[in-house]
Amino acid sequence: MVLEKLPIYLEKIPGGQIVITDYNNLLSWSRKNSLWPLTFGLACCAIEMMAAGASRYDWSRFGFEVARATPRQADLMIVAGTVTEKMEKRIKLLWQQMPEPKYVISMGNCANTGGPFYYDSYTVVKGVDTIIPVDVYVPGCPPRPEGLLFGMIELQKKIMAQKKPL
Amino acid sequence: MTTQEIIRKISGRFPTVETTIIDGENALNVLTDKDAIVQLCAFIKNELGYDYLQFLTCIDRLDKLEIHYHLYAYASQGTIIVKTSVERVGGKIQSVAALWKAADWHEREAYDLFGVVFEGHPGLRRILLEEDFVGHPLLKDFKGKNVVVLPKI
Numbered sequence: 449m450v451l452e453k454l455p456i457y458l459e460k461i462p463g464g465q466i467v468i469t470d471y472n473n474l475l476s477w478s479r480k481n482s483l484w485p486l487t488f489g490l491a492c493c494a495i496e497m498m499a500a501g502a503s504r505y506d507w508s509r510f511g512f513e514v515a516r517a518t519p520r521q522a523d524l525m526i527v528a529g530t531v532t533e534k535m536e537k538r539i540k541l542l543w544q545q546m547p548e549p550k551y552v553i554s555m556g557n558c559a560n561t562g563g564p565f566y567y568d569s570y571t572v573v574k575g576v577d578t579i580i581p582v583d584v585y586v587p588g589c590p591p592r593p594e595g596l597l598f599g600m601i602e603l604q605k606k607i608m609a610q611k612k613p614l
Numbered sequence: 615m616t617t618q619e620i621i622r623k624i625s626g627r628f629p630t631v632e633t634t635i636i637d638g639e640n641a642l643n644v645l646t647d648k649d650a651i652v653q654l655c656a657f658i659k660n661e662l663g664y665d666y667l668q669f670l671t672c673i674d675r676l677d678k679l680e681i682h683y684h685l686y687a688y689a690s691q692g693t694i695i696v697k698t699s700v701e702r703v704g705g706k707i708q709s710v711a712a713l714w715k716a717a718d719w720h721e722r723e724a725y726d727l728f729g730v731v732f733e734g735h736p737g738l739r740r741i742l743l744e745e746d747f748v749g750h751p752l753l754k755d756f757k758g759k760n761v762v763v764l765p766k767i
Binding site: 533534566569574 | 743744747751756758760761762763764
């Protein structure tokens with residue numbers, strides 16, 4: 449039966465073929481290939497993030513396309529850098545302004561855990577996951593663009609693996 | 615003007631201040647009482663030509679807060695460090711922001727991180743931390759909600 453061959457089944461017909469898939473799979477597939485990141489950097493990780501978006505590494509190849517300057521048009525927030533107590537409220541607000549479905553990548557050790565500022569710091573938040581939910585953590589100080597791209601592709605796999613994306 | 619002449623001029627006008635030269639430092643240290651700070655700074659600026667406030671900072675000595683003014687003269691290329699101290703809790707001192715514009719932000723920083731109140735400052739409020747931040751974090755007994763103390767090994 450066709451249902452056993454899902455998520456994707458190719459039916460050959462004379463002169464071409466028909467793709468049969470289920471609705472959830474189609475939705476996840478289209479979402480993962482058009483994740484627009486928010487233009488948003490906090491510290492030196494943002495430099496690597498910009499490099500990942502520029503022509504040498506070019507995250508547009510994987511569907512990340514354009515970084516949007518407003519949270520209203522963004523699907524993906526890359527928290528690139530140190531989260532301070534002063535920035536905490538702003539990050540939360542930006543995340544709340546993003547439309548569903550939204551995804552968060554925590555980039556670098558500072559955003560993951562507080563990193564080198566974990567001890568004896570009076571302003572650094574110990575990980576962005578204390579404020580907002582995080583989908584993928586990318587370790588490194590800072591991670592190279594390849595590392596970030598790997599994390600973004602892992603996020604795409606995670607989106608495809610969702611059973612009920614709606 | 616040689617250093618000896620500067621020392622003579624300062625101690626002629628302000629007999630109570632101490633002047634020292636530390637070996638290896640190309641700077642004259644002037645220790646003063648906090649009440650005379652504005653008069654002393656005005657004298658050093660207007661009479662001796664130290665027209666540039668390089669740096670103003672505060673040091674927590676546990677029993678007092680020491681305030682340092684690093685002054686520089688473009689013409690004679692000399693450096694004077696004026697040192698004074700205030701009480702650790704609720705310390706107050708006259709502002710020198712009217713003499714050097716640079717003192718404005720430096721004093722705001724010292725207020726932000728150490729809690730020293732600069733009287734006569736044009737707008738004394740926090741400069742780096744948020745307005746609703748509780749406490750002054752560079753004091754050595756500061757305890758904040760985000761601070762995780764490095765364990766001693």
